[in-house]
Amino acid sequence: MARRPTVYDVAERAGVSITTVSFAFRQPGRVRAETRQAVVDAARELGYVPSGNARGLARGQTGALGLYAFDLMLSDGPAGSSDVMEEADVTEVDPRTFPLYVDEVERGFALECHEGGRTLLLASGAPHGSAVYDLAGSVDGLAIFPGTHNLDAVRSIAQSIPLVAFSTPPMDTSFSHVSVDNHAGMMRLVEHLCITHGVRDLAFVGNGALYDFRARLDGFREATAALPAGRAAGRADREGLSTTDWVAALTALIAADRLPSALVCQSDQIALVVLDMLAEHGVDVPGQVLVTGFDGILAGRLSRPTLTTVRQPFEQMGRLAARLLVVRVANPQGEPEFSVLPTRLLARESCGCHG
Structure with a gap:
């Protein structure tokens, strides 16, 4: 079996740094169009990514939507510390203390992505971690549960890609909102x-x-x-x-x-x-x-x-968020939307x- 091409091969073929290659794939908005095209062409020639993905990158889109949720089992410890609980610790955790509603909203979001032919990327992190930024750099649009996150971080991400936030104050007009009454x-x-x-x-x-x-x-x-x-x-x-x-x-x-x-x-x-x-x-x-x-x-x-x-209405919330992102990806200059869904006793x- 021939050696698989690497990021170094793509960088050499395109005449750019490996950092530029990484940005071209993960954060295409940070790379000039002509440079991104050179990277895409080099990647296609070398077989670094499937040609379909390369065409998407040439348009400056990934074809993916992201969903980010905070995870109470992850720590804010220093780099290199373990973020995974030991088995003995997990058995002592009451699963009811976790935001299980996130899973149900995620299901609606995933169904909408699947039916629309879009890739779904999921990520979670500790309340004040950087995982949300990593995910934002890999998708065309992002939905987020910002319950324990500073809204300044959400606003910062919304300046770069379309963003929908669940259950946030409706007065912020820098991104779309999905909440319930x-x-x-x-x-x-x-x-x-x-x-x-x-x-x-x-x-x-x-x-x-x-x-x-x-x-x-x-x-x-x-x-x-x-x-x-x-x-x-x-x-x-x-x-x-x-x-x-x-x-x-x-x-x-x-x-x-x-x-x-x-x-x-x-x-x-x-x-x-x-x-x-x-x-x-x-x-x-x-x-x-x-x-x-x-x-x-x-x-x-x-x-x-x-x-x-x-x-x-968890599934409806997830589906609606995905639809709002698709609309904004197609029309980046469109206005954010505020959606309030009814509840049921x-x-x-x-x-x-x-x-």
Whole structure:
């Protein structure tokens, strides 16, 4: 078998540096058109890449879309440190602590890419890592979950390639957005608890730090503000439930036997932890207290009791993001789009329903 051509062979044939060859393939926008064409021609002649890919590079496009998600199992340690957890550590991790909704959105994104004949590149990294920049240099457009990332980094990438962000503040016009109506979904959930189950004593659980969570907290406050006088949702001993120290606050309420009638959690992940805490202390759900989540992840269907929640249209979100990127790749001068999708209430056992 003949020796496979290398990047050095392509660089020598094209009369450029190996760095320029790398940029021509991974970040074509950083290379002059005539130089990129020389690299593509040299690569084609040597068989370095398939001719179809070379034609795509000559157009300055890769034919690929990227999806980037933060990964809580990766560290921000120094170069050379291990980013892979040991097997013993993995077995101790509760999978419910991970952003499982990312997987469902990813599925919709992947289906749309497949049906459109586009390559999909996936990457993840620690909250403040550089993996997102590496992925951005390899694709025509990028969708990102920026929950733990500084939006300045997102804006920087959006200056170079089309970008869609999930669940970010809609006031930023430098990139497109795909989100859901968290506010309306939470109001519908509170109305269900109050009208169907007669609840008047509710408390929100979660710190409301991220954009989605703040919108849910605002919806909760608006809905509970309309309740009749005498409700206990604003009691001082429950203020800690809406902070980062909500576990300690909930533990204190359980010990003092001062739980509200319903705990409205900002996410399914928190709700599942709350269910565990209540079970450990012998508190019956929904007999003594109702518990609800938000997102609609698979784990909520498997919990005992099954979790009442508000479902996001995950697959639709992923598909829409891919479509928005395809439109912007075809028309780079087009305006970013802001899409807000509806949610759906799923009433299950944890609120006393049997759905």
